[in-house]
Amino acid sequence: MSALSNVKGPKSTRAGSKTLAKLAIRLGAFVAFAGILVYFAMTARGFTSPYNLMTVVEQSAILGLLAFGMTIVFAGTGTDVQRGGIDLSLAANAGLCAAVYAVMMREGYGNGLAIPAALITGMVVGLLNGIAVVSLRIIPLLGTLAVMNIAAGLELTLTENTVVSVSTPLMQVIAFGKFMGISTLAWCLIVVSMLLVWVMHFHRIGMRVYAVGGHHEAARAAGIDTGRYIYGAYIFAGFLAGVTSILIVSRLSSSTPGTGLMLLPILAAALLGTVFSRRFIPTIGGTLLAALFIGFLANGFQLLGISSYWVAGVQGALILLVVAVTSFAKNN
Amino acid sequence: MTTLAKPRLRFSLDTVSNYAVIIAFAVVVVIFSLTADGFLTGSNLMNLISNKVVLLAIIALGMTIVIGAGGIDLSVGVSIDLSSMIFIMMIAAGYAGFFAIMGGLAAAFCVGLANAILINKLKINPFLATLGVLFIGQSIQRLSTQGGVPIYLTRAEYAAPFDAIARTNLAGVPAPIIVMILCIIAVYLALHRSVFGRYVAALGAQAEVARYSGIRVAFNLSVVFIACAVLSGITGILLSSTVRSYVPFAGDAFLLDAIGATFIGTAISAERRPSVIGTLLGVLLLAVMRNGLLLIGWNFFWQQVGIGVLVFLVLGLSFGLKKRSE
């Protein structure tokens, strides 16, 4: 029996310190987040004003919704971005949907046709990703890259690389409307977040998506049709791109080239979000926090008069920090 | 009966999947020769090579080394831009062309070194490590250029070093093309003839086997990422010396084409391994597509759609059929 305790002893303490390290990182992420907010609140004038907070939430809504799409793709395919899944086409897809919506509105089709068209466009692009990744078994990084090129090209073709201005009552409501003192954009973020928290974390669909992404073979052995779930993840991400595109057009009163540039912040938000999860997996709540964090960071810099040129670099450094720390925690 | 029929089917699918790129290339060339006036003229082909091929080819060579070793480098744009920026700034400050070039290459070397440290020491996977460097590189450019203001050196006082570079040629072949050919030879020798190339192949095929065989994995991976960054740096200098200016973020445009060309190139080998020949074929395919589509009157936007669809089809043929037949 003494031999048994000899062998088992070190392992159990090792497991204990591992759990502790994980806890420290997770708490650390929250503390860092809170700490930066407190710092801004104390030093940046007007940071805590309701108007400013609301602006940040509005600004984060678009990033957040798109990052949810990426989160779901990550959930269903794993966060090993090189071998697992990724959706590089997400931002370009949103740009294409925005172009479809804006151009159709300009041509006078009305919301009744333009909105479904934008949503269907998004889902078709998602379907293309699914075909590439699941049916043709192209490496996701590559398959979605090709789809991204197609989507970006189609967007440019539709808009001829110009700003397509549109304005409708519905868009006015989305951009400037308020309900119970909270703006429509913020409502969108809140409602979609709640719906997705339900689907991904409190519904069997979400549980199975996570199983597929967590261990493909195990999910298959449990009888889950893994291909269908991966298709579903990509198509739903495309659907979210469609929804977001309508918000983008409303907010800017136009479809503007350059939506594709949001890809990197989207990736940053989805990856940063994993530190807020006890399992280090992408979650809806974590992504929401990360998107808000990125929004507050940019806003705080602005109020403090720090050049916005720093923002990208700080995001990059944050990604590196988070990934290095989580890989350290996982291996230790 | 079925056992007889299957291998034959497999053979034909395999053949199609292995030759997908070459077939696509041939089809594209034939179609453009027939439909696009002036496609097969000497001046058009020269224009094709010096404008569309040279820069992309050198970056894609770097990407070939990295992908060959099982990694990826999203920060090639940063290497291109920083080397271009330092080069132009040093010339503006009055340094001789040689020192400016060395300064630019040193900047690119640092980017590669940063990638290598993140990947080897902090154990961050190459995708995320180079993504982080890409973000940071963007900030550095914004901070050094007041948010992205280009630096133009078109005035006569700066002409000397550029003229020297522009005058350099070998039997009428301009310098950029010579540089490209030298890079092709160097990377070909490194990847397909040298010990280092074998290690790269082993890292790409199975890094653990390389480790078990006593190969210095970290060292070789560092060389891989630094080589890619320096090749991108060379591109940056070529780019800025032809346009005599530094335009922030100009390098980002090359990233996707370089990755695309490299992966298209993997389709020509049965084992789907990146190779110099394959990558060059991929670069040519993309360049010919853009040039031909332009000649038949498609605008830039439709070109992008066309190329996206082509890449999708080639990859689908090469991966889908390959995997199906296994």
Place this chain on the structure above:
Amino acid sequence: MTAAIEMRGITKTFGPVKALTDATLVVQPGTIHGLIGANGAGKSTIIKILAGIYARTSGTVTVMGKEMGVITPATIEAEGVHFIHQDRLLVPTATVAEAIFLRNEPRFGPFISYRQMNRQASELLRQYFDMELDPRTLISDLSTAQQKIVQITRALANKAKVLVLDEPTAALVKKEVDNLFVVLRRLKAEGRAIVFISHYMAEIEEICDVVTVLRNGSDVGVVTPADVGIAKIVEMMTNRDASEMYPRREPVIGKPALSVRNLTVAGAFQDVSFDLYEGEILGITGLLGSGDKDLLKALFGQVTPDSGEIMLNGKTVHFRTPVQAVRNGVAKIPEDRRAHGVATGLSVGENISLASLDQMSSRGFVQRDAEARNVDALIAELGIKTPGRHTLVKNLSGGNQQKVVVAKWLSCNSQVYLLDEPTVAVDVGAKVEIYNLMNRLALEGKALIFLSSDLEEITEMCDRTLVIYRGEIIAEYQRGEIDANRLLAVASGAALNQKETA
């Protein structure tokens, strides 16, 4: 009575390799049915066919009297057949309760009822295993034994009628094994059928009512262990005259090549000392988790020892990475050949010269003529069956892949060979070739450490055998001093006390 599982005439081919030929497996409800055979006999293949992971080439499968067409993991699970795979197929990021109820989640309206799920998980764990485990624990934080238990619990939660356990006791300690057996007997009494696959003959004898013996991809008998006894079953498994299977060699033992003194890696093994001589094959055996594999890792620089000394040819060495081990002439032939031994996407030639390119290059460039000569010579010398050096290794059979690994080390003149289960998952013919190869290496004066859980090959091939148990070397035997059955008793700790008195 309808059989729970009836597999008849099952044949399975992988390319040119025939893994199963006309194999039969019939399991009755209310019994624990053993499935045994040597490595490569087809045990895991037949189970993977039943599980829908491999498609059978021909044959019929009937479950509870219902004939199955194409089997998928979902269709077989729908019939109430559940599998506890050897590689614990669980989602590492899920909690215990989520893993147990995956695809069978208790719901409260449109929500998953986590409260109910956690409660039911706790109840099941308590009911069957008498175990208090927080159902919210992550799978990745569980021990091997706990993960096995979670898998079995998942099957029970799904009301399994047939339970297939592939090597369920590997990595379990005795008490855990006893608990498992209590559960299995209870499940049997409830009328469920259990298929039990194990290498451990004593366990087979203890728990199984009936045993199907597989050999070379066919079933060679269905027996009751209580009637025929273990010795007879082992004979059925191998059916070989040992002298024919294991080539003989006249050992020529030289001076010490490798000396290990008081080597300790915390949590793995402690205070290990032994000498290995040139021309010697030294066997090391122990149960899974006994520390044998960690010992090889320490000798190859994959883990750094906490204390103790390693000497090569009398010189003390400190390996912190495999690079240093390889440069000092230590070679490892890893167990997981496809992950660590050969790069299957590279050619035969590229693999063989991978570790010795320095000797075949000048100024960093590979001298391709010298390389080709060297590679061709090794291909001929070892009799590697390949169309040529340019063939990809993935197109070679398992035995030939293993020869490529050996050729790689011969090419760089390694002196000490660490062989980690080199005969796993190769067919009998290839095994004999690998044994011949080992003998050749030894006759050339190389020093070999041979780690295997196949005790018969240990006793037949090794000049000397060390038994490692819970991280300590507890016994040493010269060739001929011990037979496989007795060695198993020693390795499993059952004969520990007897040995000490002997």
